[in-house]
Amino acid sequence: MSDTPTTQISTRPFAYWAFFAAAAGLSLLALGWGFFLAPVEATMGIVQKIFYFHVPCAMSMQALFVVCGLASFGYLIKPRAALDRLAVATAEVGVLMGFFALTTGPLWARKAWGHYWEWEPRLTLTLVLAFMFVAYTALRSFGGSDELTKRIAAGLAVAGIPAIYLVRVAVTWWRGTHPRVVWSGGLTDPDMRIAFWLGVAAIGCLAVVLTWERSRLEAARAAVDELTLDLMERDLLEDDV
């Protein structure tokens, strides 16, 4: 006889290692290009080089929150463990990327604007967006693993999707002072463009690797919960373990 739970934690597949290698290689390339080949900006000076990783972090944050919102929406329609794991992983990695964007941006602003922070639309909305997903991760970390908590958290993540859109359009709608360089063709030097897109690729690959790793952790935790319940049913564990 053996009705042992069969939950398996997958080993890291080739694709994971491919992303890992790509992330490492692209990061080195982006750092090298940004430091040594991209020219110093005319008015801001060397501090402009923060841009090569600040913007990719902000873009990754938005992409990860969109994936989190969509996975959560999918979970509300059809509850699947894989969607829930994806949502948890993308939210946490998105919060990390948001933290990077919100700390490196002020360091640039101190030199470029003369002060660290301005309550301008894009910055304020990004802060609010990050707090929404901090609330999501806090709820998932401390709220237990019951279905109700998962569904409430999923609702919160879905509610974050419009905020992501608002962050994107904030500068045009409310005429904020945040620079609009990438999509308006404002990177005039080819080496600046290459450094920036290498940064986007590097941070994108890193975000995939981190999300993958975090998702594996969630799968392993679910397997531990399942086996613990199984052991409790067999009276091999105390109920309060």
Add this chain to the structure above:
Amino acid sequence: MVQLERWLGAKPHCRNLWFFAGFVTIRRTCAVVAVALLLGTGGVAMAQDTEEAPARYGTEFEAADLTKHKEDLSGIPFMVGAYMVIWSGLFAYLYSVRKRNGQVSAQLEELRAAIRLHDKGSDS
């Protein structure tokens, strides 16, 4: 985690409903207010920490013409700080997740071993 929950005032019997019943406690309210004040005052202090602000940088980044201007390297501490935040944060997070993964995997193996042992015992 349990200790933190206990300190924050979560009631064990309503753990699954903590966000309804056990969440609003005096300690938690004070903690939230303290964090809000800290962030609020910090933000205001930062916003007021101004020096003569140069012109806004709106839509274009232009390479410095080194024949006319000297390279402005005065922002190096800010740039180094920003890069350190990103890269140390990324490595620390990756290390932390992989470490947690290892711990949970070890726990999983222990539980599987316990079940195998139990199955073997009940078979014989």
